[in-house]
Amino acid sequence: MKKDGLYDVTIIGGGPVGLFSAFYSGMREMKTKLIESGPELGGKVSMFFPEKTIRDIGGIPAITGADLVERLKEQAQTFAPTIICGQRISGLERLEDGTFLLTSTQGDIHHTRTIILTVGHGIFEPIKLDIEGAERYESGNLHYSVGELDKFKGKHVLISGGGNAAVDWANELLPIAKKVTVIHRRDEFRGHEQHVTHMSEAAVTLTPYALKALHGESDHIQKVTIEHLETGETRELEIDELIVNHGIRGDLGGINDWGLEMKDGHFVVNNAMETNIPGIFAAGDAVTYPNKLKLITGGFTEGPVAVNSAKKHLQPESPLADLYSTHHDKFVDA
Ligand SMILES: Cc1cc2nc3c(=O)[nH]c(=O)nc-3n(C[C@H](O)[C@H](O)[C@H](O)COP(=O)(O)OP(=O)(O)OC[C@H]3O[C@@H](n4cnc5c(N)ncnc54)[C@H](O)[C@@H]3O)c2cc1C
Structure with missing residues (x-):
């Protein structure tokens, strides 16, 4: 002591x-x-x-x-x-x-x-995805925080979340990534009005959707299944990187x-x-x-x-x- x-x-x-x-x-x-x-x-x-x-x-x-x-x-x-x-x-x-x-x-x-x-x-610690097997992608392209921006260059980035962090990352990555898609379980995003407006105009936003399954090889997600929370309809999205901002x-x-x-x-x-x-x-x-x-x-x-x-x-x-x-x-x- x-x-x-x-x-x-x-x-x-x-x-x-x-x-x-x-x-x-x-x-x-x-x-x-x-x-x-x-x-x-x-x-x-x-x-x-x-x-x-x-x-x-x-x-x-x-x-x-x-x-x-x-x-x-x-x-x-x-x-x-x-x-x-x-x-x-x-x-x-x-x-x-x-x-x-x-x-x-x-x-x-x-x-x-x-x-x-x-x-x-x-x-x-970030709230992690409640999807079986999600941990295995954490060493690959599943991110709970964003370190170097460069790794998102020219990629299709999917962001899951609807708070300040999700909105900020979408806007930050828009000039760098090939495409930014944001899914959120509610229709409303929380964040500075101007930031939400910019994101809604420049990124693809899908609501009310939630991640249902991740599909990939070794530690790399290649596509995800998302579910519409009102109709139950599911869709598959091909992605390069997944950022989860669930708080x-x-x-x-x-x-x-x-x-x-x-x-x-x-x-x-x-x-x-x-x-x-x-x-x-x-x-x-x-x-x-x-x-x-x-x-x-x-x-x-x-x-x-x-x-x-x-x-x-x-x-x-x-x-x-x-x-x-x-x-x-x-x-x-x-
Ligand atoms: C993704 C994201 C984007 C954000 N963007 C902005 C922005 O653009 N502008 C803005 O103003 N705010 C932003 N925020 C909010 C901002 O980060 C916080 O308001 C700010 O960090 C609060 O600072 P703090 O020092 O009170 O607490 P914290 O930054 O949370 O620091 C607390 C520290 O205390 C340490 N600690 C905890 N318990 C103990 C213990 N028992 N013993 C010793 N150490 C301990 C922790 O390890 C931590 O380092 C953002 C937040 C997030 C998550």
Whole structure:
């Protein structure tokens, strides 16, 4: 068992919101540690869309997921926080002096005065196809996330799903693929109106259809059978690549037992990003409150709010400063 010194704040989860919170925590002069369970930082962005172009972050008209993560990592290093990858935090103990001991599933111990949870949906994995034998194509042309876009060049790509991710991938692949077909079990697609309109005009959309069978050799799907969910009619489609975007299932693991108030799998917070446990704050996809915006840009506000609340928890006299980075000593002469 390893245990290092006492930190002012420990941020759990190294996605975009955790990384930006680590930067902001440094601005507020708190001794900061960031712990990520995976081998890499960047959360869902690194995992599910490193090559997608993100266009809804203020001041950055277009940036790939991978580039955004690189910039966030660079910014997070500004105040030299301790950053640890490969530890899944699971246990929590509150000591008599009000500080916390956090334990990883491997038995590492972290001592901290406050906690900010930026764990997204926990350890996440895509919801997989419920079709017998589908796993054998996962090493071939069945994809639950999209890595390199190049492999879709000149191909007929079938996307199954109707949410943001499916719509985004259809639009992203349209200029690259030979043809993009999207099937969805409902008639309505969920996504930015403009993106849905563009997809509906440029891709082939088939609704309400669902995948019924996959046909192929070794690990390569050659065609699929799809079923019309109202008439029961079936059709076969020849395809080169299949992308399945049926959502993500998250597992919070031991954090479920901390006594945090939850709603639909999210931590309930107030407008100061406080959970029901004093000293524990949360931000990003992990939280719920009225009008929550489940986007990176929403988390980029919640992170600093959580940091300011942690600072106030430690030093009640410290004002919740609307601190301008330009006024910070670190940047005055920069
Ligand atoms: C396909 C797709 C496309 C998207 N496109 C956009 C877009 O264009 N624009 C936009 O704004 N948003 C987009 N989003 C949403 C965006 O990805 C999320 O809003 C954002 O990633 C939330 O960041 P986060 O840091 O709160 O959580 P996450 O990115 O989920 O990161 C949470 C991190 O916490 C870690 N973690 C979890 N549990 C533990 C634990 N117990 N111990 C240690 N670490 C833990 C996880 O491993 C993960 O790295 C998209 C999402 C998807 C799936």
